Amino acid sequence: MTDSLLSIRDLGVRFRLPQGETMAVDGVSLDVAPGEVLGIVGESGSGKSQILYAMMGLLAANGRASGQVLFQGQNLLALSPDRLDRVRGDALSMIFQDPMTSLNPYMRVGDQLAEGLIVHKGLSKAEARAEAVRMLDRVRIPDAAARARRFPHEFSGGMRQRVMIAMALLAKPRLLLADEPTTALDVTIQAQVLDLMAELARETGTAIILVTHDLGVVARLCDRVVVLYGGRVMEEAPAEVLFDAPAHPYTRGLLAAMPRLETVLTPRLGTIPGTPRSGGSAKGCPFVDRCEVRLAACTTDRPPLRDLTALGPGRRAACYLTGAAP
């Protein structure tokens, strides 16, 4: 894709552990277009969050990233810490699952927001504060001017996450990385935060990578979806297509396992046997132990991620059983 805002090529994330090296992310390639909302879905240990941490240079000390993360023409993995600092919090921001631990408990919320503008945009303190209040109001914090002088503990969980979004969007980033941003919130508050993200993405043209385990959240917010398992991309598709006609057995299993509000009730939920694999580079398909349609080749040779042009544009899957048939 030539119009990509972000191009990840063959990203690998390895962790050194006492028992040896483990591969959390294994050869992931993906693109994000300007203004696009991409969902990365996976269960625990799929490596979904590590992709974001690698991009932001936030891997744990025993972690190492390889491959390329091209963002606005520069490889983030090769930048010096100084240069990376100029990108982070400016063109690239991130929000996390737990908004409480992401905010400084000793600092007034307004000052935390203003800090980034002073550092990155060279605004004066007064200008930055005014801008911070405007942004808090924008994410519907009631009585924003007064609230800006409060501390994080005086905010509810939903409000804290809105503060995080305000902070992330202050510098008008081109790309927002969101790591399970609504997982800690009640459903009605989650709906508010998802609405807010959709609205801001639309208005400002900010692209979003949303990492989540919740296929429902993906359905609400995302244009395109990447399904991750054992550190590898299993399937990629436009959102509507993925839910209508999942190509990979893992995606099909996940969808069947989700209890729903509106479908006809089945006596039992669909299941995937076994437990999610976490990391570790296998010879064959990472999903093979849990796959109910596996072939002999699946245990020995890793199925490559192939374009499924026959199934429609923008579709890829890593499975010997898909793409071959019409």
Add this chain to the structure above:
Amino acid sequence: MTLLEARNLGVGYKVPGASLLSGPRLLPIVHEVSFTLEPGRTLGVVGESGCGKSTLGRALLRLIAPTGGQVLWQGQDMATIPDLRRRRSEMQIIFQDPVAALDPRMTLARIVSRPLATFEPGLTRAEARARAIEALGQVGLSADFADRYPHELSGGQAQRVGIARALVGRPKLIICDEPVSALDVSIQAQVINLLMDLQERMGLALVFISHNLAVVRHISHDVMVMCLGRVVEHAPRSAFYAKALHPYSQALMQAVPEPDPRREKGRVGTALAGELPSVLSPPPGCVFASRCPKAADLCRSTRPVLREVAPDRLAACHFIEGP
């Protein structure tokens, strides 16, 4: 015979008084909850954080003493049951964090057999171990799990062990307090199916406490929606999911994201503004009035009572239209 009945059950916690000189005061958490549960049935209790659903679950087993009303076990007031501790073999509970619920220094056989020391003190060690292995088998864990430790388990396996421990005393009721919330989707489905299988095989009654309306739909026969310590709607499952009557239930239903982009894209922008009031300062009128799109002055001043708005259907709203 009705297995479990709550009659106007109220629960509160002692909190520090308003000033240094005033003594501790009672903060009510659960108000006037009533229901009956028959053997082999599941009551789903659904609500957001702080609605009192977990407190209710604990009070049903008298793990917390109620501050008002009664809990009846097979018709007998639980407060008057002699040696309730031993009687609890019939009524068990499983928790949200399956790993934290297991002692890391004990083998699974010891963890699972431990309740038997109270329930059936006459058993020999070998008998208790055999019972533990039997219970592990009932949740799909083979006998070679007996000598493993909790840290060797995945989250789903740990929750199975929690269920095995609840089963070992051959209970009639299990209170399930958010038992699948910490699990991955594929594992969540396995555990829900397991609970449904066990219910079918053993005639277990379940109180299934969850914030997840879709999960509750799958497993429950009846659904009770709680908001700020009060039941706002109580209905049979099929009627409830066909059309929720209380505006709060409807709002919850709207807010749940379903894996269906066509439905979901149409819902962007429909979230209710505002947040629920705090338990520390509940409003005088309806608990949902501050966020309800239909709220009128009456709702802010007068609390609606839970009443029968259609056959078998209870709701607490001044303005309910029938189904």
